[in-house]
Structure formats: C-alpha cells, structure tokens
Amino acid sequence: MAMTGAVKDELSRLAVAKTCCRRAEVSSLLRFAGGLHIVAGRVVVEAELDTGAAARRLRKEIHDLYGHHSDVHVLTSGGLRKGTRWVVRVVKDGEGLARQTGLLDPRGRP
Incomplete structure (x- = not known):
C-alpha cells in the first residue's frame, strides 16, 4: 500500500467524538x-x-447523523481503473441529505 493509502486508511479508523x-x-x-x-x-x-x-x-456516519440509509457498491479494477473503489450511494431522499450536508442550497441548486 502506498503512503497515501496508508494515511487514508489510518484516518478512516480515527475516532471522532464531537458531532460538529x-x-x-x-x-x-x-x-x-x-x-x-x-x-x-x-x-x-x-x-x-x-x-x-x-x-x-461514511455509511455509518450518514445513518447515525442524518438517519439516511445507503448502499455500498464495490467497483473492481479493470480498464482505466487501477484499483478497487467503493461507492456509497444514498437513493431514498438523496435530496434531503444533500440539503442537510450543504450540497444543495435551500433553492435546490448545487
């Protein structure tokens, strides 16, 4: 695993207590x-x-903080993709999550 991968993995396991x-x-x-x-x-x-x-x-935090259910899909390497990637997807009330997290403004624009 490259250094960047090791750092990302370590950060993903770091416990954060404050809700904000x-x-x-x-x-x-x-x-x-x-x-x-x-x-x-x-x-x-x-x-x-x-x-x-x-x-x-990310999936756990979306559920715990916002109450939205999500799916995780694994994209295996192949073609132009060099390594395995994981996609977290929120389908049901994705617009609500986008508004809660600031991806969409109150008028529904990105």
Whole structure:
C-alpha cells in the first residue's frame, strides 16, 4: 500500500467524538469524493472512496447523523481503473441529505 493509502486508511479508523466534527467530515467527503446525480427524477448522492474502511465509516456516519440509509457498491479494477473503489450511494431522499450536508442550497441548486 502506498503512503497515501496508508494515511487514508489510518484516518478512516480515527475516532471522532464531537458531532460538529463528524458532520463536517461527512459534508467534506460528500463534496470532494462524491456528487449529485438525477436518476428517474430523483436526486442520488454518491461518494467514491479508496478504502473499504472509509466507505463503511461514511455509511455509518450518514445513518447515525442524518438517519439516511445507503448502499455500498464495490467497483473492481479493470480498464482505466487501477484499483478497487467503493461507492456509497444514498437513493431514498438523496435530496434531503444533500440539503442537510450543504450540497444543495435551500433553492435546490448545487
């Protein structure tokens, strides 16, 4: 594992107690590792991560802090993709999560 991978793995296992810090972590992960998609007229929130530990942590925090359920999909390497990636996806009320985390403004714009 490269040094960057080792650092990401270590950070994904670091315990954070303060709710405000946990919310900031979720918001930043969704903003920088994720995106918004419109699927069948509904907003879907996704984040693509390097490690399974980070994906599990994000999924847990989304549920604990915001009450939204998410799915984790594994994308194996192949083609242009060099390594395995994990995608955390919120489909049901993705728009609500996007508003709560600041991905969408009150008028529904990114």
